[in-house]
Amino acid sequence: MSDQTLQNAPAARFRRSTTESFAVRTTLIVLSVLFLGVFLLFPLAVVFVEASKQGMGAYLEALQEPDALSAIKLTLLVAAIAVPANLVFGVAASWAIAKFDFRGKPFLITLIDLPFSVSPVIAGLIYVILFGTQGYLGPWLQSYGIQVVFAVPGIVLATIFVTFPFVARELIPLMQEQGRQDEEAAISLGASGFQTFCKVTLPNIKWGLMYGVLLCNARAMGEFGAVSVVSGHIRGQTNTMPLHVEILYNDYQWAAAFAVASLLALLALVTLVVKTVLEWRFGAELATARRH
Amino acid sequence: MHAPALAERPVVPGPTALEPESSARPARVHGEPVAVTVDNVVKAFGETAALHGVSLDIVGGELIALLGPSGSGKTTLLRVIAGLEFPTSGRILFGSEDASQRTVQQRNVGFVFQHYALFKHMTVFDNIAFGLRVRRRKTGIAEDTIRTRVMTLLDLVQLSGLDQRYPAQLSGGQRQRVALARALAIEPRILLLDEPFGALDYKVRKELRRWLRELHDETGHTTIFVTHDQEEALELADRVVVMSNGRIEQVGSADEIYDEPATPFVYQFIGDSSTLPVMIHGGKVSLEGRQLRLASARVPDGPARLFMRPHEFNFVGDETGAISGVIKNERRHGPRRRLEIAVGNGDHMIEVEVPPTADHRPGSRCSLLPKQFRVFSDAG
Numbered sequence: 001m002s003d004q005t006l007q008n009a010p011a012a013r014f015r016r017s018t019t020e021s022f023a024v025r026t027t028l029i030v031l032s033v034l035f036l037g038v039f040l041l042f043p044l045a046v047v048f049v050e051a052s053k054q055g056m057g058a059y060l061e062a063l064q065e066p067d068a069l070s071a072i073k074l075t076l077l078v079a080a081i082a083v084p085a086n087l088v089f090g091v092a093a094s095w096a097i098a099k100f101d102f103r104g105k106p107f108l109i110t111l112i113d114l115p116f117s118v119s120p121v122i123a124g125l126i127y128v129i130l131f132g133t134q135g136y137l138g139p140w141l142q143s144y145g146i147q148v149v150f151a152v153p154g155i156v157l158a159t160i161f162v163t164f165p166f167v168a169r170e171l172i173p174l175m176q177e178q179g180r181q182d183e184e185a186a187i188s189l190g191a192s193g194f195q196t197f198c199k200v201t202l203p204n205i206k207w208g209l210m211y212g213v214l215l216c217n218a219r220a221m222g223e224f225g226a227v228s229v230v231s232g233h234i235r236g237q238t239n240t241m242p243l244h245v246e247i248l249y250n251d252y253q254w255a256a257a258f259a260v261a262s263l264l265a266l267l268a269l270v271t272l273v274v275k276t277v278l279e280w281r282f283g284a285e286l287a288t289a290r291r292h
Numbered sequence: 293m294h295a296p297a298l299a300e301r302p303v304v305p306g307p308t309a310l311e312p313e314s315s316a317r318p319a320r321v322h323g324e325p326v327a328v329t330v331d332n333v334v335k336a337f338g339e340t341a342a343l344h345g346v347s348l349d350i351v352g353g354e355l356i357a358l359l360g361p362s363g364s365g366k367t368t369l370l371r372v373i374a375g376l377e378f379p380t381s382g383r384i385l386f387g388s389e390d391a392s393q394r395t396v397q398q399r400n401v402g403f404v405f406q407h408y409a410l411f412k413h414m415t416v417f418d419n420i421a422f423g424l425r426v427r428r429r430k431t432g433i434a435e436d437t438i439r440t441r442v443m444t445l446l447d448l449v450q451l452s453g454l455d456q457r458y459p460a461q462l463s464g465g466q467r468q469r470v471a472l473a474r475a476l477a478i479e480p481r482i483l484l485l486d487e488p489f490g491a492l493d494y495k496v497r498k499e500l501r502r503w504l505r506e507l508h509d510e511t512g513h514t515t516i517f518v519t520h521d522q523e524e525a526l527e528l529a530d531r532v533v534v535m536s537n538g539r540i541e542q543v544g545s546a547d548e549i550y551d552e553p554a555t556p557f558v559y560q561f562i563g564d565s566s567t568l569p570v571m572i573h574g575g576k577v578s579l580e581g582r583q584l585r586l587a588s589a590r591v592p593d594g595p596a597r598l599f600m601r602p603h604e605f606n607f608v609g610d611e612t613g614a615i616s617g618v619i620k621n622e623r624r625h626g627p628r629r630r631l632e633i634a635v636g637n638g639d640h641m642i643e644v645e646v647p648p649t650a651d652h653r654p655g656s657r658c659s660l661l662p663k664q665f666r667v668f669s670d671a672g
Binding site for chain 2: 182186190
């Protein structure tokens with residue numbers, strides 16, 4: 001009897017308390033989709049359309065041009081140095097913060113966030129002031145024949161600075177949430193510090209770590225501001241992909257600019273897809289990390 | 293005063309922490325060799341001290357409980373014994389050797405955590421084998437031997453057949469048994485359990501408690517477990533160490549702790565009790581200037597506190613009662629019924645347990661004679 005009463009009852013009466021009326025819901029959804037379409041999807045589509053306007057031949061030609069190739073190589077090289085460096089720094093910093101108690105811990109956490117709050121241009125300028133010809137360390141290093149600013153080392157340094165927080169920020173909440181018990185269990189069973197790290201800590205954080213590395217890599221390849229200040233824009237030598245796109249654009253080489261840009265955009269899309277897959281597959285484990 | 297005053301039961305001197313310790317540390321307790329000695333351990337976290345000079349001897353093969361409210365220092369003491377924390381001062385001895393400077397790895401203790409701390413990414417088998425595998429370089433143990441040992445342990449903790457499961461696929465009780473097997477795998481000198489059943493629900497907890505007792509009788513490991521559940525401590529342990537504010541209040545068997553509490557804290561913490569502020573003069577007890585028909589020869593003159601248990605009262609006639617009062621309230625309490633009785637000028641309440649069928653109306657006067665009571669001087 002009661003079952004039937006329930007089935008026959010109008011569904012609207014049992015609407016969830018947080019649900020709004022149809023009109024409100026529709027308006028909100030349409031607004032979000034429109035906004036995303038106009039500001040995100042449309043420009044992205046334009047990049048690919050513009051890139052392929054002159055046909056596939058021109059597209060490939062633009063990418064095979066020596067300066068473009070050198071920019072791609074440099075971008076990959078910078079990422080290949082900056083990402084592993086930040087992986088090590090990030091794991092070390094979050095390990096220290098999550099597993100040890102020491103004085104000045106809140107200060108260290110604030111410091112890790114600094115690159116997020118500082119404009120990338122300032123990050124670049126710091127290195128020019130430090131290592132430039134008139135800088136504090138520049139002349140001394142130059143006497144040994146080491147060129148930092150307007151050369152690859154400067155670009156790497158600036159990229160590391162800007163992308164430092166990604167891995168650490170991802171891992172700190174995750175490791176804090178996990179606590180120290182697993183590690184304590186491991187050492188009480190006789191594992192050394194290194195064994196504990198490899199067999200217990202690393203497996204516990206691997207998906208969060210991968211997520212952080214992914215974001216870090218995307219930013220390392222796409223960074224413009226800081227790199228622009230230290231690079232000196234020397235074609236074929238110190239131009240990364242984002243800088244190369246700007247130069248081509250300023251030279252009115254639209255097709256080439258969009259071709260290189262499309263490659264960068266493609267990278268962003270791949271990152272997005274991998275990120276989504278990670279979230280979908282290991283959502284629960286990542287949830288703690290994303291709560292910051 | 294028609295009847296003679298009821299005398300306080302004499303206290304059997306027990307091994308309590310309050311008695312001055314002899315300078316030579318005993319190598320034996322009750323004739324048994326000592327497995328672990330905690331020697332005047334102080335542990336401070338920054339400004340706050342978690343342990344104030346704790347000393348304790350634990351006998352080989354003993355199952356001992358560290359019982360106390362949260363913040364009493366019981367977990368800190370366990371972690372100091374394990375080597376997960378280092379004492380600010382004092383020593384930990386395993387047998388006759390000083391373990392204080394040894395690392396956790398060297399101490400070879402089995403530690404079981406409240407929240408299991410199983411390695412999520414490893415199967416039950418790999419979890420139990422972990423301790424054996426990380427020591428393989430030193431011990432040279434063969435994988436076959438590890439397999440045999442793990443299977444034997446799985447049998448022991450009654451989880452045969454679950455070796456390829458992951459911790460997430462097990463119930464809480466099963467997880468804790470895996471954690472125990474993992475700790476036993478390294479053949480520890482002592483087994484340390486930190487609130488082992490704290491995260492489990494009541495039924496499972498009771499079941500595992502009995503099972504742990506059987507396991508202990510079977511394997512004979514010296515076992516120390518921390519709990520805030522007095523029922524668990526009194527039921528499971530050979531000896532109970534009651535702790536409060538970083539100090540040991542009393543060490544004794546369940547009977548000693550329950551029947552002969554050494555301190556006011558133990559009396560209040562273990563079981564239910566009512567307390568009245570009284571004055572002692574020449575061994576006589578008085579409440580708010582009126583003498584009660586109770587005598588306490590041990591307690592010096594001055595302010596003191598009288599402790600009684602709700603289930604240890606007799607209702608008597610006016611002329612033989614020790615305490616009289618007015619029934620204020622009655623409520624059902626498990627299989628019994630509890631009365632709240634206002635005594636003295638009505639400012640103090642005591643609780644008295646009666647059979648559920650007893651007819652005591654609120655508002656009526658009654659006269660009570662405690663079967664047992666204890667008086668503790670406020671002077672300490």
